[in-house]
Amino acid sequence: MKAAHPEVVAAIRVNPGETLRKGRESKNWSLPDVASRLNLTVTSLSNVETGNFDKLPGNTFARGYIRAYAKLLGLDQTALVQQFDHYTGTDSQGSNVHSLGRIEEPVRLSHNILRIVSLLLLVVLVGAGFFWWQDQASMRGKDPVSTNLEHVEVESADGTTQIHPLDEPEDQAVVQAQGSTSSLPLPAGNQTAEVAPTVPPVVAPASTVPAAPVHVVPVTPTTTVAPTPATTTPVTAPSTPAVPVAGAGLVNLNFSADCWTQVTDGNGKVLLSGVKRKGENLDVSGKPPLTLRLGFARGVQVTYNGQAVDLAPYSSGETARLKLGQ
Structure with a gap:
């Protein structure tokens, strides 16, 4: 049997999409209207009508599109699928795609x-x-x-070492001094005399038998008076005014109240540091300029080389900072 001529085979191939397009136009339906009914894109439906099946996801999906399109138009689904197979040269055997009312395209x-x-x-x-x-x-x-906080260690005369912070130490010393002042015991006042109770006279009980008369001796009440503590006045020996050494500065500090005090010489050496009590009188000598820090400036009188120093210009609140001998 001879094979068919190529021109005859080409003439037999009919595009099923052309048949579908004519059926759609006969019903006066637009391409977007049919695409919305079949849940297809206008591009996919246009490829079916123009025969561009290679632009569709695959022959199986293309057969499903043709069946759904033919069913919507009331055309023969099987005949149009066969035309598709002849047109594309494929075999529809084994295909599980049947007529669908709506076709879901691959989700991307x-x-x-x-x-x-x-x-x-x-x-x-x-x-x-x-x-x-x-x-x-x-x-x-x-x-x-x-x-x-920076600290400075000061060795006192008795061999002990005191550590003082350099960041606002005078403020801490003022609080410490005020706390120690408030904790001092109050002076004892006059005490009330204790009076012993009066002892009543003792009377012998009466008896039916006559007895010798009993003499009652009255007891004299005694008064106990607590002794008043004697007050002692400290005697301060007259101090000899210190004479400044040549090339050195002499600072005299007379304390009328507790005050934290620090004296540093020109080399940065701490000559004096600590809380000084009311009534103390100190002389500090060292290389000028001498830096003086006072935690309670109103509680101390300062003289430098025998001349009184006014602390008011150097005071800030209760504290004072100044340099002497500049």
Whole structure:
């Protein structure tokens, strides 16, 4: 048997999409109207009508489109599918695609959805990092904080070493001095005399038997007076005025109230540091300029090389800072 001529085979091939297009136009339906009814895109439906089946997802989907289109128009579905097979040179045997009222196209994930999901993930990561940073900061805040105060060690005459902070020590000394002053015992006043109770006379009970007369001796009440403590007045030996050494400055400090005091010479050596009590009179000599810090400036009178020093220009509140011998 001879094979058919190529021109004859080409003439037999009929595009089923052309038949579908004519059926649609006979009903005066537009392409978008049919596409919405079949749940297809206008582009896919246009490819069916023009015979561009290679632009569709595959022959199986193309047969499904043709069946659904033919059913909507009331045409023979089987004949149009056979035309499709002859037109494309494929075999429809084994195909599980049947006539469908609505055809769902392959779902493709939109790029916009990918961008939104990526943005949400980025926001979650940034938020998690921020909360982690706050948690670490709060944990660091709970650690003991080391103080930045500088201290100075002062060795006194009795061999003991005193440590004083250099950051506003006078304010702390004022509080300490005021606390020690408030805790002093009050002077004892006049005490009330204690009077012993009067002892009543003792009378012998009466008896039927006559007895010798009993003489009652009255008891004289006694008064006990507590002794008044004697007050002693401290006797201060007259002090000899100190004479400044050549090339050195002499500071005299006369305390009328408790006051924290620090004296530093020109080399930075601490000559005096501590709380001085009311009534003390000190002379400090050293290389000028002498730096003087007072925690309670109103409670001390200062002279430098025999001349009185006015502390008012150097006072700030209850404290004073000044340099002598500049």
